Amino acid sequence: MLINKIKDELNCHANDFQELLSSQKDVSVSFKQSDLQFVMKSQGSVEIKQASIDVKYQLCKIQQAQCLQQQIKLPSKFLLDVRFSVPYSNLVGISVSKDNRLFVCNHFNSSLFVMSDKGKTLETVQMDGKQWGIAMEEDKNTVWVTLPQKQSVQSVDMLTMKKRRLIKVPSCDSHLYVYGIAIIDEQIAVGGFGKIHIISKTGDLKKSLEVGKSLVYSISVGHTHQLYYAQADTGKSTLKSVKLDGTIASICAEGIENMTDFKSDKLGNVYILESTSSNLKLFSFENKSLKTILTSKDGLKGPYGLAFSKDFSKLFISNCTAGEILVFLCNQK
Structure with a gap:
């Protein structure tokens, strides 16, 4: 904290020191002998020469460890690695921590599951109701989940595994629920x-964005700071986004059936789950195409949630009513 506080002052000192060095001169004094015919009149003169000092100095920033530019690699092929069941569960939203712990929402009862990527149950947190959507703030050791029937969100401390108080979502009618959730600008969508x-x-309540008369089942923050949203109960729909100023944009013109969850990558591509047809589709931001990459033949059966590991080396999909998690290894290109 002290170094962070005085770093600007250190930078100023470093710049001042560099300017000081450049202005310094190497001064030498030498005797210049006169010709013999003027010996009686003068013993000579003093000559002053100046030359730049050859002192090598490197700025502090140059001496610090430099950030490496990492090439973005994206999943290209998916191979089923692990498949495991979770008793007494309807598994929906998934979020994955840096150490590959799975936080899995349960719409069967109040148990929020924390599991390893191999299927071992690490913790079970008893929430204040059935859950649906989940968003993770790992830098704050916090996960946020929606409790639809409570019209609320509730957070869990990722270190102590203790739940916190319910937060009622304002402006919700008494007969309506809340589902999708995302974190944007230190606020909750x-x-x-x-x-x-x-x-x-x-x-x-900061604002409410109008997006059409159906339930918003899932929300994801896009690479240009927009909110993608899925409305699964509309049957066939198109992938859309909305900005915080309320501007809605159509991302994909092709129809998508019962879109329940999706995730976007750093290049703007979107991976979309279709629950009824049990498909995972990929919308390519580059060529605006939509293609199917996983189907029921790959084990999808009424999928409701998906998440990638932080390095995109693994894909996790929840089969809701089957109460199981599929773990795919991702070959990256």
């Missing part, structure tokens, strides 16, 4: 009926 509510982490 929550999907309701025909709206995405932007609330503070203490529950204050």
